[in-house]
Amino acid sequence: MSQNGLRYRDLLAEELAEVDHLLLGVHRLQEGVSPLIREALGRLVMSGGKRLRPALALLSTYLYGEALPPQAYPVAASLEMLHTATLIHDDLLDHAEVRRGHRTLNTRWTMGATVLGGDLAFSWAANLVAQGDNTMLVRRFAETLGTICNGELNQLFHGRGKVPTVDAYYARIFAKTGSLFQLAMEVGPWLRRRPREEIQRLGDFGRSLGIAFQIADDVLDFMGDEATLGKPVGGDLRQGLVTLPVLYYLESHPHEAHLRHILAQVKEGRAPDEETVQALVLDLRHSDAAERAMATAEQHIEKALAQLAAYPPSPYRAALEEIARFAVRRRY
Amino acid sequence: MSQNGLRYRDLLAEELAEVDHLLLGVHRLQEGVSPLIREALGRLVMSGGKRLRPALALLSTYLYGEALPPQAYPVAASLEMLHTATLIHDDLLDHAEVRRGHRTLNTRWTMGATVLGGDLAFSWAANLVAQGDNTMLVRRFAETLGTICNGELNQLFHGRGKVPTVDAYYARIFAKTGSLFQLAMEVGPWLRRRPREEIQRLGDFGRSLGIAFQIADDVLDFMGDEATLGKPVGGDLRQGLVTLPVLYYLESHPHEAHLRHILAQVKEGRAPDEETVQALVLDLRHSDAAERAMATAEQHIEKALAQLAAYPPSPYRAALEEIARFAVRRRY
Numbered sequence: 001m002s003q004n005g006l007r008y009r010d011l012l013a014e015e016l017a018e019v020d021h022l023l024l025g026v027h028r029l030q031e032g033v034s035p036l037i038r039e040a041l042g043r044l045v046m047s048g049g050k051r052l053r054p055a056l057a058l059l060s061t062y063l064y065g066e067a068l069p070p071q072a073y074p075v076a077a078s079l080e081m082l083h084t085a086t087l088i089h090d091d092l093l094d095h096a097e098v099r100r101g102h103r104t105l106n107t108r109w110t111m112g113a114t115v116l117g118g119d120l121a122f123s124w125a126a127n128l129v130a131q132g133d134n135t136m137l138v139r140r141f142a143e144t145l146g147t148i149c150n151g152e153l154n155q156l157f158h159g160r161g162k163v164p165t166v167d168a169y170y171a172r173i174f175a176k177t178g179s180l181f182q183l184a185m186e187v188g189p190w191l192r193r194r195p196r197e198e199i200q201r202l203g204d205f206g207r208s209l210g211i212a213f214q215i216a217d218d219v220l221d222f223m224g225d226e227a228t229l230g231k232p233v234g235g236d237l238r239q240g241l242v243t244l245p246v247l248y249y250l251e252s253h254p255h256e257a258h259l260r261h262i263l264a265q266v267k268e269g270r271a272p273d274e275e276t277v278q279a280l281v282l283d284l285r286h287s288d289a290a291e292r293a294m295a296t297a298e299q300h301i302e303k304a305l306a307q308l309a310a311y312p313p314s315p316y317r318a319a320l321e322e323i324a325r326f327a328v329r330r331r332y
Numbered sequence: 333m334s335q336n337g338l339r340y341r342d343l344l345a346e347e348l349a350e351v352d353h354l355l356l357g358v359h360r361l362q363e364g365v366s367p368l369i370r371e372a373l374g375r376l377v378m379s380g381g382k383r384l385r386p387a388l389a390l391l392s393t394y395l396y397g398e399a400l401p402p403q404a405y406p407v408a409a410s411l412e413m414l415h416t417a418t419l420i421h422d423d424l425l426d427h428a429e430v431r432r433g434h435r436t437l438n439t440r441w442t443m444g445a446t447v448l449g450g451d452l453a454f455s456w457a458a459n460l461v462a463q464g465d466n467t468m469l470v471r472r473f474a475e476t477l478g479t480i481c482n483g484e485l486n487q488l489f490h491g492r493g494k495v496p497t498v499d500a501y502y503a504r505i506f507a508k509t510g511s512l513f514q515l516a517m518e519v520g521p522w523l524r525r526r527p528r529e530e531i532q533r534l535g536d537f538g539r540s541l542g543i544a545f546q547i548a549d550d551v552l553d554f555m556g557d558e559a560t561l562g563k564p565v566g567g568d569l570r571q572g573l574v575t576l577p578v579l580y581y582l583e584s585h586p587h588e589a590h591l592r593h594i595l596a597q598v599k600e601g602r603a604p605d606e607e608t609v610q611a612l613v614l615d616l617r618h619s620d621a622a623e624r625a626m627a628t629a630e631q632h633i634e635k636a637l638a639q640l641a642a643y644p645p646s647p648y649r650a651a652l653e654e655i656a657r658f659a660v661r662r663r664y
Binding site for chain 2: 029030032033034036037086089092093110111112113115116117118119120122123124126127129130131132133134135136138139141142143145146147149150151152153154156157158171
């Protein structure tokens with residue numbers, strides 16, 4: 001996904017540079033981090049992230065006025081670090097080899113070192129959020145990490161190789177993406193000490209945006225081209241993950257056989273055979289499943305945008321609106 | 333290690349029951365934790381821990397007066413949860429099969445689920461410490477987690493299969509045990525908003541206690557009997573970990589050959605042969621290495637106890653003194 005031209009990158013150029021500065025210096029939070037560890041984790045944090053989560057945190061804070069409280073920087077940085085830490089462990093679990101165009105930590109380090117590297121990144125994220133000097137934000141940060149981990153555990157124990165209900169699908173993508181977007185958008189009202197209903201309102205914007213974002217991601221997994229995606233299409237299917245476009249496809253093709261075959265193989269702990277995966281990907285591409293899923297994502301974006309109407313027009317609100325519209329206009 | 337008769341368990345019976353109550357209810361911090369996950373993590377947290385770290389936190393708070401601030405409970409619980417989370421990942425890395433007399437999570441769950449289970453426990457620990465409503469304590473908590481992980485990473489990348497300097501040995505055991513004991517003892521002065529020198533003083537007590545405790549543990553690894561230890565002696569050697577008694581033994585036996593053989597095998601990624609491990613264990617048992625190491629541990633305890641002299645006598649100070657003396661009187 002290319003986000004050239006998205007205005008938040010210009011609007012927040014200085015602020016995001018400060019966030020990067022904090023992320024790069026984070027190893028100084030304790031003594032004795034060896035250059036090897038520093039460089040490996042530093043490269044990971046700095047490699048090509050869109051800084052979308054920090055940007056949401058900064059924009060939500062700017063919705064309440066121009067003077068940015070200094071705590072906004074470490075808190076914004078903490079969200080990126082938390083995201084990075086969860087990706088380190090995810091890539092280990094998924095045996096992923098490439099992330100953001102670079103080799104993953106698990107391809108270069110042992111399993112043990114990768115686990116500890118992720119843990120170290122968690123500690124840095126916690127340290128950064130604590131610098132925000134707001135214990136309620138720390139609690140929300142911890143809750144969000146819990147939601148993410150619990151969602152993945154539920155997926156491992158109860159989800160893989162199964163056709164989920166639509167509700168279970170939404171619970172999973174809320175845990176995976178929606179929860180951290182929600183937290184990012186809550187940062188502003190928490191730091192500005194605004195009343196609960198404003199935390200709720202901007203949190204709702206974040207959650208709906210995150211859910212739309214993830215649906216679009218799940219559609220891209222079928223419809224994208226491998227060059228743009230940087231990974232083969234059908235990756236979710238290969239892991240036995242059934243996403244919204246597949247659920248929609250099943251509605252109109254209740255006797256679909258490829259999927260049953262794939263899920264049976266995943267359940268037995270085998271890699272599904274490539275021919276069947278490719279066949280199902282093609283069927284999906286030729287159906288209206290992607291279109292229907294994107295229409296659903298757009299509904300979530302409309303819901304998100306409605307929350308912003310309560311705020312006076314500003315470049316910051318406009319940037320948030322642009323991010324929301326862009327989330328469902330990604331090319332494939 | 334049996335701690336029957338240690339007075340802190342009676343003195344803090346009610347407080348530690350409240351800590352257990354918080355630990356058991358911690359899964360309620362987010363929705364949708366499945367019974368399977370709840371039971372597995374709950375069993376781990378509740379199985380036979382001595383609650384030494386929570387006890388230190390509570391005792392350090394009581395040094396400043398009888399009325400315990402309610403924040404002391406979740407903070408004390410957070411230390412036990414943090415300790416549990418690090419053990420989950422440690423046991424995974426070490427392929428340990430038994431912990432506190434129970435099968436480890438990694439023997440029952442896949443690698444991926446065990447990683448996520450530890451992460452979930454980290455999130456609960458962070459949530460509990462945030463309930464202490466003191467962001468400096470959260471930062472110290474995060475720093476301590478960072479110190480622990482970084483110490484283990486350094487060990488993995490730079491330490492295993494090598495004879496460390498004495499300084500490197502101390503850096504490792506500070507990271508492994510001293511840092512969390514230090515944090516536990518800082519809880520009182522942080523929650524009571526005492527000046528920096530008191531945080532320093534009680535932190536020093538905790539650090540010295542933790543270091544003595546770990547030296548005693550390292551001695552036990554050679555001198556203990558397998559029934560009491562619950563694991564085979566020489567476990568550190570088998571992992572290529574050179575501890576203080578071995579360093580002392582090498583001083584008087586510079587041409588020792590077994591160790592070189594063991595470390596060469598570990599470096600090649602092999603398990604050292606059992607005969608050589610047993611031979612070195614016997615040599616150590618028949619030397620004065622254990623005695624010398626315990627004498628060093630006692631010196632650290634004396635240093636720790638000197639810090640307590642600044643506080644008026646009380647049952648809480650007496651309980652801390654007893655814990656300190658007990659740390660180096662463990663039977664083998």
